[in-house]
Amino acid sequence: MTHGISRRALTASTATIALVGWFGTADAKVEGDTIVLGSAISLTGKYAGNGIHSKNGYDIAIDRINEMGGVSVGDKTYKLAVTYYDDESTPARATQLAERLINQDGTEYMLGPYSSGLTAAIAPITEQYQVPMVEAEGASRSLFNKGYEYIFAVLSTSEQYLRSAIALAAEQAEAEGKKPSELTVAMAFENDPFSLDVRDGVVEDVEKFGMKVVLDDKLPRDLSDFSTTLTKVKALQPDILVLSGHDKGAATLARQYAEMGLEVPMVAVTHCEGSDIAATYGEAVNGFFCPTQWSETLSYSDEYFGSAADFDQLFKETFSDYEVVPYQSAQAAAAVIVFKEAFERAGTFDKKAVRDAIAATDMETFYGPIQFAPEGNNIAKPMVLRQIQDGEYVVVAPTKWASSKPNISFDSGS
Amino acid sequence: MLDNFNLLTLVPALNVQLLLDGLFIGAIFGLAAYGLALVWGVMNLKNLAQGDFVMIGGYIAWWLGTQGIHPLFGLPVAIISMFAFGWILYITVIYRVVDKDLFTSLLATFGVAIVIQQVLNLLFGPVTQTAFSGLGTFTIINDFVTISEMRILSFGLCAILAISIIYFMKSTRMGQAIRATAQDPRAARVLGVDTHQVYAFTFALNAAICGAAGALISMIWVIQPFFGITHSIRSFVIVTAAGFGNLPGVIVSGLGLGVFEQFGGFIMGAEYQQAIVVGLLLLVLVFREIQQARVRQVVR
Numbered sequence: 001m002t003h004g005i006s007r008r009a010l011t012a013s014t015a016t017i018a019l020v021g022w023f024g025t026a027d028a029k030v031e032g033d034t035i036v037l038g039s040a041i042s043l044t045g046k047y048a049g050n051g052i053h054s055k056n057g058y059d060i061a062i063d064r065i066n067e068m069g070g071v072s073v074g075d076k077t078y079k080l081a082v083t084y085y086d087d088e089s090t091p092a093r094a095t096q097l098a099e100r101l102i103n104q105d106g107t108e109y110m111l112g113p114y115s116s117g118l119t120a121a122i123a124p125i126t127e128q129y130q131v132p133m134v135e136a137e138g139a140s141r142s143l144f145n146k147g148y149e150y151i152f153a154v155l156s157t158s159e160q161y162l163r164s165a166i167a168l169a170a171e172q173a174e175a176e177g178k179k180p181s182e183l184t185v186a187m188a189f190e191n192d193p194f195s196l197d198v199r200d201g202v203v204e205d206v207e208k209f210g211m212k213v214v215l216d217d218k219l220p221r222d223l224s225d226f227s228t229t230l231t232k233v234k235a236l237q238p239d240i241l242v243l244s245g246h247d248k249g250a251a252t253l254a255r256q257y258a259e260m261g262l263e264v265p266m267v268a269v270t271h272c273e274g275s276d277i278a279a280t281y282g283e284a285v286n287g288f289f290c291p292t293q294w295s296e297t298l299s300y301s302d303e304y305f306g307s308a309a310d311f312d313q314l315f316k317e318t319f320s321d322y323e324v325v326p327y328q329s330a331q332a333a334a335a336v337i338v339f340k341e342a343f344e345r346a347g348t349f350d351k352k353a354v355r356d357a358i359a360a361t362d363m364e365t366f367y368g369p370i371q372f373a374p375e376g377n378n379i380a381k382p383m384v385l386r387q388i389q390d391g392e393y394v395v396v397a398p399t400k401w402a403s404s405k406p407n408i409s410f411d412s413g414s
Numbered sequence: 415m416l417d418n419f420n421l422l423t424l425v426p427a428l429n430v431q432l433l434l435d436g437l438f439i440g441a442i443f444g445l446a447a448y449g450l451a452l453v454w455g456v457m458n459l460k461n462l463a464q465g466d467f468v469m470i471g472g473y474i475a476w477w478l479g480t481q482g483i484h485p486l487f488g489l490p491v492a493i494i495s496m497f498a499f500g501w502i503l504y505i506t507v508i509y510r511v512v513d514k515d516l517f518t519s520l521l522a523t524f525g526v527a528i529v530i531q532q533v534l535n536l537l538f539g540p541v542t543q544t545a546f547s548g549l550g551t552f553t554i555i556n557d558f559v560t561i562s563e564m565r566i567l568s569f570g571l572c573a574i575l576a577i578s579i580i581y582f583m584k585s586t587r588m589g590q591a592i593r594a595t596a597q598d599p600r601a602a603r604v605l606g607v608d609t610h611q612v613y614a615f616t617f618a619l620n621a622a623i624c625g626a627a628g629a630l631i632s633m634i635w636v637i638q639p640f641f642g643i644t645h646s647i648r649s650f651v652i653v654t655a656a657g658f659g660n661l662p663g664v665i666v667s668g669l670g671l672g673v674f675e676q677f678g679g680f681i682m683g684a685e686y687q688q689a690i691v692v693g694l695l696l697l698v699l700v701f702r703e704i705q706q707a708r709v710r711q712v713v714r
Binding site: 045217220222223225226229234235236247248251252258261275276280 | 421428431435439532543544557562635636638640641644675679680685
C-alpha cells in the first residue's frame with residue numbers, strides 16, 4: 001500500500017518536474033537564438049506619451065543590434081527581443097506585470113518602465129528575484145539610495161535636471177554685476193517622486209547661492225489649470241520661475257503663461273520636448289529653458305548609431321511622426337546597448353554574471369558616456385540645458401557643449 | 415498660507431483676477447453639470463462618463479483646429495456630433511441599464527468612460543493638447559488683471575446655450591415631455607409620452623451639452639484623454655450642491671465652484687485645488703443631511 005502510494009507519488013512528481021522543465025525551457029529568457037528581455041511600460045494612462053517614446057527607443061536599438069548581427073555570447077550569436085506589457089501608468093499594475101514577467105514568462109533581464117514612480121514600484125521585485133534591470137526613464141534619487149544591486153540607470157538623476165538653470169542664472173547675475181543672492185525664485189513642482197527630486201536639486205542650489213524663494217507651490221497630478229499659481233507669480237514678480245510636472249505641466253504652463261501676460265526674466269521647465277511646446281506654442285514660449293538628458297547636437301558617438309545626429313536622423317526615418325526626437329527615446333536605446341555589451345562581456349547568460357558585467361560598464365554611446373556608480377546611477381553623463389530661441393531648442397549649457405549663448409537678462413526684472 | 419492671504423489684501427486686484435477666472439471657467443463647469451442634472455433628474459442615471467463626453471467635445475474642436483478650421487466652428491460640430499453619439503450610446507448601452515438598479519448603471523457608464531478614454535488615446539495619442547482660438551488678451555486695473563478674450567466669449571456662449579436650453583425645456587413639446595417624464599415616468603407613459611424616446615433625447619442632449627463644454631474647455635485649458643475624470647467629479651459636486659431639476663441652482667453652483675477653486679488654490683496652494691472640490695462636496699452632503707434630518711423630524 002505504502003509502496004503503491006510512493007510509486008504514484010514518484011510518478012506524479014516526475015511528471016511535475018518534466019512539466020516544469022518543459023515549460024521552463026519554453027518560457028526561459030533565451031529562446032533558441034533569441035535573448036528575450038522583458039518590460040512593463042506605459043502604453044496607456046497618463047504616462048503613455050513618454051511610455052511610447054521609451055518603447056520606440058528600445059525597439060530601434062533592438063532592431064539596429066539585430067541588423068548588425070546580434071549579440072555574440074560564447075561562440076554563438078543571438079538576436080534580441082522584448083516582451084512588453086502595458087502597465088497602464090499605475091504602480092499596482094506595474095508590480096503585477098513585473099511578477100508576471102519574472103515568474104510566468106521566465107524573464108531574467110528587464111528593461112525599465114517609464115517614470116521614477118513605476119521604476120520604484122518594480123525595483124523591489126527585480127531585486128528580490130535578482131533580475132538585472134537596466135532602466136532609462138527613472139531618474140529619481142530615491143532609486144539609488146536603497147542599496148539595490150540589480151538596478152542600473154543610464155540617465156542623469158533627477159535632482160540634476162534644473163540645477164544647471166539655477167547655476168546659469170547665478171552666472172548671468174554676476175555677469176550683469178549683481179549678486180546671485182539678489183535673485184528671487186518661484187517654484188512649482190508636481191507632487192510626485194520625480195518632480196520633488198528636481199525640486200530638491202533646485203532648493204540645494206538656491207540655498208548655495210543664497211537666492212530667495214518667493215513661491216513654492218506643489219501641483220496635484222490631475223491639475224489642468226495653473227492659473228492660481230501663475231497669478232501669484234504675476235504678483236510676486238520673481239526673477240526665475242522653475243516648474244516641473246511632466247508633459248502636461250509643460251503644456252499647461254506654455255498655454256497659460258502668455259495668456260496671463262507673464263514676463264519672468266528666466267523660465268525653466270522640464271519635459272519641453274515631450275509635449276513639443278516650441279512647435280505648439282510658438283512665440284509664447286520663446287526664451288524658456290529646458291533641461292534635457294540628451295540633444296542631437298551633442299558630439300557623442302558610438303558604433304551602433306554613429307553620432308547623436310545620426311541617431312536623430314535614423315529615429316525620424318523609422319518613426320515618421322516625430323518632428324523632434326525625445327531624449328526619452330535616446331536613453332531607452334542606450335539602455336539596450338548596455339545590455340548588449342554586458343552579455344558579450346559576461347560571455348554567459350547567468351544573471352549574476354550579467355549583472356556584474358553591467359556594473360563594470362564604462363563606455364561612450366551616442367547618448368553620452370555611461371559608467372555606473374556602485375548605487376547604479378550613471379555618473380559619467382552631465383545634464384544639458386537648452387533654450388527655445390526662435391522656435392528652436394539650442395544648447396546653452398554646460399558651456400563646454402553649448403552651441404549658442406543663453407538669451408537672458410535680469411535687468412528688466414528689477 | 416497666511417502669506418498668500420496677505421498677498422490678496424496687499425494686491426486687491428488679484429481678487430478680481432481670481433474672481434473673473436473662477437466665473438469664466440465656472441460657467442463651463444455649470445454647463446457640463448447641467449447635462450448631468452438632466453440625465454440624473456429625468457432618467458435617474460448617474461453618468462460617470464460625463465467628463466469623458468467633455469473630453470470628446472474638446473478633441474472635436476482641437477482636431478478641427480489642426481485641420482485648419484477655426485476651433486470655434488468646433489462648437490456647433492461638437493454639439494451636433496455629440497448629440498448623435500449620445501443617441502447611439504443610448505440605444506446600444508444605456509437603454510439596457512436605464513431602469514436597472516444603481517450599480518448596473520454606474521458600472522455601465524464607468525465602462526463607457528474607460529472605453530472613451532482609451533479610444534481617444536488610440537486616436538489622438540496621450541499628448542496634452544490645446545486648441546488655439548487666436549484671440550488675444552487685455553489687461554485692466556494697471557495691468558494687474560489679465561483677461562483673455564476667449565474666456566469672455568466662452569462665458570457669453572455658455573449664457574446663450576443656457577438660455578436656449580431653458581427656452582427649449584419650457585416651450586417645446588419635447589421639453590414638456592422631458593419635464594413630465596422627470597416628474598413621473600409612469601404617468602407620462604399613461605398620457606402617451608414615449609418615455610424611451612424622451613430618455614434617448616435627454617441622454618443625447620446631455621452629450622451635446624458636454625460636447626459644447628468640451629469645445630470651450632479645449633480653447634481655454636488643455637485637454638488629454640485621461641483628464642475627463644476631474645470634470646466628472648466637478649459635475650457631481652455641482653449637481654449634488656444644487657439638486658437636479660434646478661437650472662439656476664446649477665449655474666450658481668457652477669460659478670461658485672469655479673470661484674471657490676481659484677481662491678482655494680490660491681490661498682491654500684495649488685496642491686489643494688482639487689481636494690477643495692471634494693472637501694466641498696463632503697460639506698454639502700453633511701449640510702444636506704442635517705437639513706433633511708430636520709425635515710424628517712417635522713414629518714414625524
